[in-house]
Amino acid sequence: MNLHEYQAKQLLARHGVxxxxxxxxxxxxxxxxxxxxxxxxxxxMVVLKIQIHSGGRGxxxxxxxxxxxxxxxxxxxxxxxxxxxxxxxxxxTKQTGEAGRQVHxxxxxxxxxxxxxxxxxxxLDRETSQPLIMASSEGGVDIExxxxxxxxxxVKLQVDPLLGLQPYQARNLAKALGLSGKLIHSGxxxxxxxxxxxxxxxxxxxxxxxxxxxxxxxGSQKIAAVDAKISIDGNSLHRHKDIAEMRDLNEEAELxxxxxxxxxxxxxxxxxxxxxxxxxxxxxxxxxxxKHYGGEPANFLDVGGSASTEQVTAAFQIILKDPNVKAILVxxxxxIMNCNTIxxxxxxxxxxxxxxxxxxxxxxxxNVKAGDSxxxxxxxxxxxxxxxxxxxxxxxAEAAA
Amino acid sequence: xAILVKTDTKVLVQGITGSFGGRHTQLSLEYGSQIxxxxxxxxxxxxxxxxxxxxxxxxxxxxETGATASAIFVPPPFAADAVLEAVDAGLELVVAITEGIxxxxxxxxxxxxxxxxxxxxxxxxxxxxxxxxxxxSHGGCRIGIAPGYIHKPGDIGVVSRSGxxxxxxxxxxxxxxxxxxxxxGIGGDPVPGxxxxxxxxxxxxxxxxxxxxxxxxxxxSAEEEAAAWVKENCxxxxxxxxxxxxxxxxxxxxxxxxxxxGGKGTxxxxxxxxxxxxxxxxxxxxxxxxxxxKIL
Numbered sequence: 062m063n064l065h066e067y068q069a070k071q072l073l074a075r076h077g078v079x080x081x082x083x084x085x086x087x088x089x090x091x092x093x094x095x096x097x098x099x100x101x102x103x104x105x106m107v108v109l110k111i112q113i114h115s116g117g118r119g120x121x122x123x124x125x126x127x128x129x130x131x132x133x134x135x136x137x138x139x140x141x142x143x144x145x146x147x148x149x150x151x152x153x154t155k156q157t158g159e160a161g162r163q164v165h166x167x168x169x170x171x172x173x174x175x176x177x178x179x180x181x182x183x184x185l186d187r188e189t190s191q192p193l194i195m196a197s198s199e200g201g202v203d204i205e206x207x208x209x210x211x212x213x214x215x216v217k218l219q220v221d222p223l224l225g226l227q228p229y230q231a232r233n234l235a236k237a238l239g240l241s242g243k244l245i246h247s248g249x250x251x252x253x254x255x256x257x258x259x260x261x262x263x264x265x266x267x268x269x270x271x272x273x274x275x276x277x278x279x280g281s282q283k284i285a286a287v288d289a290k291i292s293i294d295g296n297s298l299h300r301h302k303d304i305a306e307m308r309d310l311n312e313e314a315e316l317x318x319x320x321x322x323x324x325x326x327x328x329x330x331x332x333x334x335x336x337x338x339x340x341x342x343x344x345x346x347x348x349x350x351x352k353h354y355g356g357e358p359a360n361f362l363d364v365g366g367s368a369s370t371e372q373v374t375a376a377f378q379i380i381l382k383d384p385n386v387k388a389i390l391v392x393x394x395x396x397i398m399n400c401n402t403i404x405x406x407x408x409x410x411x412x413x414x415x416x417x418x419x420x421x422x423x424x425x426x427x428n429v430k431a432g433d434s435x436x437x438x439x440x441x442x443x444x445x446x447x448x449x450x451x452x453x454x455x456x457x458a459e460a461a462a
Numbered sequence: 463x464a465i466l467v468k469t470d471t472k473v474l475v476q477g478i479t480g481s482f483g484g485r486h487t488q489l490s491l492e493y494g495s496q497i498x499x500x501x502x503x504x505x506x507x508x509x510x511x512x513x514x515x516x517x518x519x520x521x522x523x524x525x526e527t528g529a530t531a532s533a534i535f536v537p538p539p540f541a542a543d544a545v546l547e548a549v550d551a552g553l554e555l556v557v558a559i560t561e562g563i564x565x566x567x568x569x570x571x572x573x574x575x576x577x578x579x580x581x582x583x584x585x586x587x588x589x590x591x592x593x594x595x596x597x598x599s600h601g602g603c604r605i606g607i608a609p610g611y612i613h614k615p616g617d618i619g620v621v622s623r624s625g626x627x628x629x630x631x632x633x634x635x636x637x638x639x640x641x642x643x644x645x646x647g648i649g650g651d652p653v654p655g656x657x658x659x660x661x662x663x664x665x666x667x668x669x670x671x672x673x674x675x676x677x678x679x680x681x682x683s684a685e686e687e688a689a690a691w692v693k694e695n696c697x698x699x700x701x702x703x704x705x706x707x708x709x710x711x712x713x714x715x716x717x718x719x720x721x722x723x724g725g726k727g728t729x730x731x732x733x734x735x736x737x738x739x740x741x742x743x744x745x746x747x748x749x750x751x752x753x754x755x756k757i758l
Binding site: 299343448 | 489538539563566568569570608611622623624626630652653682683684703705707708709713719724747748749
């Protein structure tokens with residue numbers, strides 16, 4: 062589950078991480094009030110940032126031509142005007158796709174005087190099954206780019222999960238980033254706070270980019286998380302009720318939200334051959350087979366190991382809401398499940414959804430003969446196939462017809 | 463011989479009184495597996511289906527019945543504790559079927575059990591099957607949720623991150639008259655108890671395994687690590703398949719571990735590494751058995 066920047070900063074601040082002052086809001090009037098407060102505190106600049114789950118906000122362009130989802134403002138009036146232009150408007154960034162994303166929330170924060178930028182992230186190292194802290198002296202740019210162009214700039218630190226991050230490790234990391242003097246301590250404190258946020262919030266990823274040395278009006282310097290991205294392990298939400306409430310359904314694809322209500326795992330893709338499969342691995346393999354025979358999968362859809370008729374019907378309804386779909390492939394390996402029960406479920410779902418698109422069904426496993434005859438005797442114009450390859454070939458041909 | 467479990471291995475089930483655990487314990491009993499005990503705290507003294515005694519804890523179940531392996535069906539919030547209890551009781555093999563265990567719990571479990579004698583398989587896996595010699599492989603050891611009847615005793619080892627894709631491979635083998643020594647589902651989570659490599663090493667040392675099928679998917683680099691080892695060390699023919707060639711980056715494809723992130727964990731990289739190691743990679747999931755037969 063992804064969080065907004067303002068939510069990420071709330072969690073970080075709770076764990077002792079320095080973040081620029083500010084608040085989120087949903088109206089231009091609120092934006093003005095928050096900005097007035099920040100100016101009154103002595104800040105001479107306020108930054109206004111749209112809150113969407115997508116990168117490239119600064120360079121995004123709104124559908125009405127208004128440019129940029131991040132703005133530096135010198136007056137509360139300017140904040141009000143820009144907030145008005147962005148709220149309710151739809152922005153297209155390099156990550157949103159053409160449809161873009163509607164803006165519902167803004168973050169109004171103090172504009173900091175940035176002296177130097179760094180990168181810091183905590184994630185799981187899958188090779189060792191241990192937490193990994195990654196830091197780079199090149200901040201504000203894409204870490205994957207740094208990994209290619211200047212890998213030496215990246216410092217990695219493995220953390221023993223049973224001991225946790227030790228103070229000396231955090232200090233060494235701060236030093237490796239090039240911090241010196243008092244900043245080593247403020248850097249180590251921030252790194253420790255970011256690690257604790259990752260661990261205590263069950264995050265899959267915490268990314269601070271940029272992490273900055275900022276200068277206060279009095280000339281003193283400190284380290285702060287100027288931008289932040291957090292994703293949370295969805296399986297841990299039972300112990301984080303407060304974080305669970307941060308879920309923003311506006312940011313999730315409508316069909317995927319609908320599918321999750323029926324315990325279906327659905328991901329919309331761009332092709333026109335839909336598939337309905339039991340098991341995640343088999344569902345991916347089915348998409349691959351469609352592609353292998355020249356088609357393009359319209360979705361990933363795993364109905365789970367013991368799909369009910371109700372779930373299969375819901376799955377068909379979700380598939381049919383995608384206007385690109387030209388043909389459907391049902392691929393079920395009925396291991397424990399009886400293939401005849403699945404066949405009956407498919408027939409009922411086809412009847413209930415009044416399906417008119419070509420449908421290829423491949424059943425294999427337990428009681429498959431009875432299942433095949435249920436399909437054959439249903440009076441529906443189904444196409445059956447024995448192997449996954451045959452099914453994929455047939456459905457691709459139907460979609461192209 | 464087989465790996466991990468023999469047909470007569472004594473198995474206990476943690477979470478036997480839950481509906482999922484109960485249903486699959488029943489199926490294992492019907493398959494002829496030696497399910498000797500169940501564990502549900504607070505339900506000691508009850509008998510499952512008139513034949514399997516239930517205990518409050520794993521240690522006493524082991525003491526009373528001599529079980530050496532455990533199947534875990536405990537719900538996700540309590541599953542990590544169940545694994546640690548089983549390891550503490552000294553079991554040789556612990557198979558965690560549970561899907562949805564928080565990653566942090568598994569990071570702790572994995573660190574805590576490093577160096578112990580116990581091998582952990584899973585979580586989020588279909589389990590382990592060593593087929594028996596009866597009709598439809600009856601009399602084998604089935605730990606988990608795989609359909610027993612699709613198996614056939616023989617000398618091919620199967621290791622996979624996916625459930626239904628494993629069944630698909632096993633069924634293709636059985637239909638081609640190739641039996642299996644042991645089939646191991648290592649699970650789809652990002653922190654697995656055992657990796658492809660761990661299991662391939664066991665198959666390599668097993669005199670009764672002649673060939674190996676490894677099934678992987680996007681996410682992580684376990685397949686690449688296994689391939690590198692196979693290239694240098696494996697004495698047996700290996701075929702494979704990788705699911706997720708068409709998966710978009712940054713999206714979790716059903717399994718918690720099936721995600722391409724930061725350009726890492728792509729199907730292409732895994733397939734390249736496997737082909738480089740001399741592994742026969744099936745082009746489509748329908749050709750997994752075929753890919754192995756070609757090189758046997």
